[in-house]
Amino acid sequence: MTLPGVLLLDAAGPEAGFLATAAAVRGHQVHAATTAAAYAGYGPELRGLLAGRVVTDFARPGRALDEIAVYARRHGVGAVLTVNEYLTSLAAHLCAELGVPGNDPAASRAARDKAVMAEVFAAAGVRTPYTVLVQDGAGLRAALADPRVGFPCVIKPLSAAGSAGVTVVSGPGGAVEAADTARAAVGMHKSGGDPPILVQAYAAGTEYSIESLTQDSTTTHLAVTRKWVTGDPKRVETGHSLPVRLPPAVEAAVYREVEAALRASGIRHGASHTEVIVGEDGRCTVIEIGARLAAGQIGVLIQHALGIDVWAALLDVALGRPAALAPTARGYATVRFVTSPRAGRLTSLSGFPTTGPGVPFARLRAAIGSTVHEPGANGHRLGSFVVTGLDAAEVEERADAQLRRIRIEVEPHHHGEPGPAPDRSARTDR
Template sequence: MTLLPGVLLLDAAGPEAGRLAAAAADRGHPVHAAATAVAHAGHGPELKGLLAGTVVTDLTRPGQALDDITAYARRHGVGAVLTVNEYLTDLAAQAAAALGLPGNDPGRARAARDKAVMAEAFTAAGVRTPFSVCVRDDTELKAALADERLGVPCVVKPLSGAGSAGVTVVDGPAAAGAAVRAAREAAGAFPGGDPYRVLLQAYAAGSEYSVESLTQDGAPVHLAVTRKQVSGGTVRVETGHSLPVRLPPLVEQDVHRQVEAAIGAAGIRNGASHTEVVVDGAGRCTVIEIGARLGAGHIGLLIEHALGVDVWTALLDTALGRPAQLTPTARGHATVRFVTSPHPGRLTSLSGFPRTGPGVPFVRWRAPIGGRVDRATANAHRLGAFVVAGSDAAEVEERADALLRGIRIRLDPWPESAGQVRAESTSAIAP
């Protein structure tokens, strides 16, 4: 009996990684994980039951982690290296290249992680993208704000962040200092580079979308355009995703053209990509960022239920160098809504949260009753999510909005926020 090649996941925690691990195990591939000691200790029984082994390493030290991962992979017959973790896509590209496996260009992979490198790569490749400038101190910040190419409002963000953490829209110099401090504090799970440098980016007005693509041997296939629901104000958090979106043909062509240029600029040759774009009132697409991974926030699940594409198996086949099956087998629509708290406090009760059933294939509540919740300033602050799917886009969206309006959470003051939250306040959840 021929043993199938092993599959190594860099950080196997989380629902997306779990689905990927299950897809590999179902097809008979030994599944391995690379994890920090803390993450390894926290692996749940379901994940442990799927894993053939784990290499414990310090993923915050890429050089040492690369040595540990490649040595382990060679010993255990690993034939594919994957990650769904935004912070580890560069390391995945380096490991795949060192092992001679399908992956992304290791020389350009940093452009999908470091937003300063990304902006330079986009500009060099002719991608339509906002003017961006890095600052490290108050003198550089003042000079950047005086540059007419930046303008106001502008966006301040960490160089290597993810999930909207530390991202602020500022309307002038008075708010810029606090925004820079917030960006510096949002280091993420795997910080790297100069901790004082942050990115200022010209604000792109318009409708927000993302494009979900899978590239094999340098040829991208665009699976869907996703509409983003985003909170307003100075701190923007994604509150929902819906796909597929049908754009006017000429607009869609421009979106795909810009996204393909961004994919090439970031060196994405074999794997998923999630490209965030803004389309203005004239139909012009501007690329904001790209990630060399599947879109988070249950986008893979939306693709599965709306289009009938098994993205987990497609990712696996791509990493193994096999042709991926990407042709849609359904013509439906799917949307996810995220529940957030309107203010900080202690969560004392929850009612009206949907249950799985016909047209509602997925629900997840993350916040324990009695625990602290915060006003959402990053995607990680979401309290729960549910997915609605069906054949008619308008009906799916209407049902999702109705379910969201029916959710009630009750908050009591948390000691340090007692002055901000009215005792026993009851709030409806709405986009």
């Protein structure tokens, strides 16, 4: 019997590679929908897993949908997946076009456009920060004067990802610069003119993310993840750790808010990554949601800490088959993101860990001689590594010790030499 083919929308990055491997090991032909530029960057291992590809232009989603659907039907595709934040809406529409399990295409914009997301959350009664859509300078001044916003507040792009363009503003003085930063974070597709931005009330508390899988509109929460971030104003992620054990009443409240957010976003088949803030009073505020598996090696953390084959589970959900989601291990895992201390040219990097016992994943992304940034977005990471074990404190200590052993030397840009280019990161698979 011929198994259905599996199509990945944008197969770049480690998460997509894990998905492609899981499908190929099970005997499925793996196909990629990609751009010519992206395919040129695929490594030989990934290319060797692909039975075929369709080259399209994701900046023209209507045309891309038609081209990919024709290809998918021709090649017997029975499952569509993506780990690219910017392609989750296209994935929902493609699944509907092909008649395979997927999210509600009519609601899929709510998982990408953060203004729409805030609207549907509020309409559904989800506890979420008060949010104002800002078109221009007058709108920015009005938003900052709105007592429902207050200070500090968050200024961020409408549809970027990976923390790009997000600034916590403590007063009116930094708002204009923060707005310019948000507008510059264009994400995957640059549009003409000045894009609108969001001004959002600040939610105080501890940051977590909830990693979930939904099948036939029934959600299983795989893990609560602790998010480690830099201080204000950028608050860029520096690591993730899981699983976190919240007090039962707090956990139940968090899951209720998350499930309401999933329903409002039309998520009915597939992975989701929900960012939340839990206040000192235990109340949960949903910040935003992604209709995809979390990036930043969270899938690797789940696999090694809990024994859940998240890649096989994602494949099963996409194929409409029961997924094995029960933990088979009781471990702990953390990831550390390696960043540059300053902007400039990377001249030396030593002490980066290699994979081995207790370190199942280590990936260096930056090459000597390349331009590097101070951490302003997740795409500025130089690399990452995962540490695992049975005791949370011991794992965190080993990860921090390994991070301290890494030595990074950066030559600042000289006067008149072009500095780092604005962030144009199109992915969250870092």
